[in-house]
Amino acid sequence: MVSGKVKDASTGRAMPAVTVIFPGSSISTKTNAQGDFELKSTAPQHKLQLNYIGFKSLVINIKSGQAQQLDLELSEDTQRLNEVNITTAKHGKYRNKDNPAVALIRKVIDHKAQNQMGNYPELSFKQYDRLQVSLNNLKENFPKKKLFRNHQYLFQKQDSNRIGGKLLLPVYLQEKLVQKYQTKNPDQEKTILLANKQVKFDSLVIDNQGLAVYLERMYEDVDIYDNNVLIATTQFLSPIASLAPTFYKYFISDTIKTSDTRLIELSFMPRNPADLLLEGKLYIADDGSFAVKRVFLTASNRANLNFVRGVEVKQEFSQLPNKRYYLHKSNIVLDFSISKEKGRGFTGERSQVIDQVETQIQDPDQIFAGKKQLVAEGAFNRSASYWSAHRLEQVSDSTLKIYENIDSLTKGKTFKRAMAVAGILFNGYYNAGPVEVGPFYTFYTFNSLEGLKLRLGGRTTTAFSTRYYLEGYVGYGFKDERWKGLASVAYALNNKSIYTYPQSFLRASVQRDTYAPGQELRGNTEDDFISSFRRGVNNRFLYNDFYKFEYVQEFENRLSFNLGFRRWTQRPALALDYYDGLGIDKDAITSSEINLSIRYAPQEKFYQGKRSRVAVNNRFPIFNFRYAAGIKGLAGGEYDYHNLYGSVNKRFYLSQLGITDFKVEGGYIFNKLPYPLLAIHKANQSYAYQINAFNMMNFLEFVSDHYASINVDHGFGGFFLNKLPLLKRLKLREHASLKAIYGGVRAENNPDLDPTLMQFQTNAAGLRTTYTFDRVPYVEGSIGLSNVFKFLRLDLVRRFNYLNHPDVPKWGLRAKFKVDL
Missing domain, CATH: 2.40.160.50 (membrane protein fhac: a member of the omp85/tpsb transporter family)
Structure with missing residues (x-):
């Protein structure tokens, strides 16, 4: 077994969707939203190959018969082509009839009820959420403004190909850890807030609790199995909704052999690009469950969205011992701009991890008694050691530094004057x-x-x-x-x-x-x-x-x-x-x-x-x-x-x-x-x-x-x-x-x-x-x-x-x- 993380050599950022394969075999996988991968083989393997468009392929030697953890980097391929000619044979008009991709998506739709987490008889799990908002696409002279003259530590560099632009100013960070319980018959839910931490501003100008609520609504849970997906308060028809074949085109674009099962890569796009629809890829488990194993969603570039420059949703599902799937990781990125397309704006990113999943709830009568939503004692005052021990994923020190950085900024006189002006204008x-x-x-x-x-x-x-x-x-x-x-x-x-x-x-x-x-x-x-x-x-x-x-x-x-x-x-x-x-x-x-x-x-x-x-x-x-x-x-x-x-x-x-x-x-x-x-x-x-x-x-x-x-x-x-x-x-x-x-x-x-x-x-x-x-x-x-x-x-x-x-x-x-x- 070989596992590890893949990063961009120039920026250090994790790279999702990198193909990882044992050369000469059909065993392959792709990295998840955090750049992690895991590949298994029962036959001896001596090499590992990584491929990603725009980057140089990487082939390394591995030791057969041993479990290995690797940290790998890919370098950009700077080779330029002088001329590219693309030709294609003419194809008939796209039709749903006799289309194997449509037949497959109808199977997925038929099996929605058994694969959606909300329909499991009993379920309990821990859920960790992290939401970060940054001012993006800043000019090089922006940090020199008087407001930030003594706060250069606030700014971060970013890969220019990523949604949001090059220079970032993180302005908000929130982390939340909850324990959730749910049953289907009877239909009941219970949520216990175990820990919560967020950047806080002047409460006389900004409603910090309301700001958290509003941002959570903007980055609400995306359930691909729902007929409608809510992203940035805008409703999109899910690609596996009951009526989806009427509005989407589907294409089988690849098959991937992973260590668990074979996946069918299903690409989809709107029939009318201007409609409020999504495009992207679904990875369907080819094991008879027709469950979604991975998701990559974006909004159509021509969709009627206002201020939204970019949308990306990446999700990964894991399999339980009972062979049913659950959402394990989710990453939602939204980029907003008030002015021109390449102007200054905001990028928000919500990362979610669900773990410690159990399909049986011990003593449900006691669990569901009382209020549906509880707050654990001390939930808003957890120590750094508590967070370090209970986060369901690693978070970089630079990200966690945002709490301290914004706290220092808000205590400055210049910032307080700016907030006073904002209070007059907006309140x-x-x-x-x-x-x-x-x-x-x-x-x-x-x-x-x-x-x-x-x-x-x-x-x-x-x-x-x-x-x-x-x-x-x-x-x-x-x-x-x-x-x-x-x-x-x-x-x-x-x-x-x-x-x-x-x-x-x-x-x-x-x-x-x-x-x-x-x-x-x-x-x-x-x-x-x-x-x-x-x-x-x-x-x-x-x-x-x-x-x-x-x-x-x-x-x-x-x-x-x-x-x-x-x-x-x-x-x-x-x-x-x-x-x-x-x-x-x-x-x-x-x-x-x-x-x-x-x-x-x-x-x-x-x-x-x-x-x-x-x-x-x-x-x-x-x-x-x-x-x-x-x-x-x-x-x-x-x-x-x-x-x-x-x-x-x-x-x-x-x-x-x-x-x-x-x-x-x-x-x-x-x-x-x-x-x-x-x-x-x-x-x-x-x-x-x-x-x-x-x-x-x-x-x-x-x-x-x-x-x-x-x-x-x-x-x-x-x-x-x-x-x-x-x-x-x-x-x-x-x-x-x-x-x-x-x-x-x-x-x-x-x-x-x-x-x-x-x-x-x-x-x-x-x-x-x-x-x-x-x-x-x-x-x-x-x-x-x-x-x-x-x-x-x-x-x-x-x-x-x-x-x-x-x-x-x-x-x-x-x-x-x-x-x-």
């Missing part, structure tokens, strides 16, 4: 230690009621206190000459920041500000400069006074609730009037309510921003429920009522047809109420496209006391445009949406039937501008393009009915900032 806040000032995009706004509005705000950080958090702002409208503001104080029950997961706090707040009717019910009470630009007539506003108290609690299973009290006084302003059918004006409406909101988002992961969370989308639904009880006489409340609301969000992955986001919601309000306390439906009069609002509906156009709505937004991912000869070069993606809502107002709440009720709004010409739904739902739809200039989504929106209402548009062009990979 909207300037960090001043115990206080953050911002968000800066709310400092300047304008509207027809307030004219120019200036605002200044901020909040405290954990440097001020880990228990008490203060937040507030003050603003002034120069046209209405009124002050606005917010004052909030919160107490963290878990002694952690109230803005990070899991939230657990009590908060009391007082707020006075202006909003369009219905706007404050959308959960976004921020003014911003972009929202100041609006279409149509915008002359109805409310002066709002809010007094709130709330208890917020999140749990590890992604269940959360908000129990609170709210007193709301709303006063009509500008063209908005509150009057009944008898002509009696009402200056204000006051409601007091106790409310409970429950949210359940199974398996949800997110990046925690300064003001909100950026969800990392998955296939699991999100459930929301809210109940509010208005109490007359409580803190000046004038009405008794009950308000129920529920919604479900779900993302569907439809393989080559793209991704669909689906939302259904509904509500019911009990008791007799003036229409401002009914459901004022979510309109949008800005020029920004909003996914969860009706973009052609005017503010305060429709109200209901019972309603249901549906929202479907589908992205085709370039499915059609990729097939058009010229347009496909623009890498645009198609979108289509459909939104509909239907509801009504019961007789007891309909001002047309009761003159004592507050009347619906009319404009200066006496035409009504507020309505209930007739016998048909309100419907609007849109078609659009995303990836316009790489960061815009443009939608042409069409309103289909209720076009007789005053000042309503039939068509509209809306834009949304949207970055796709």
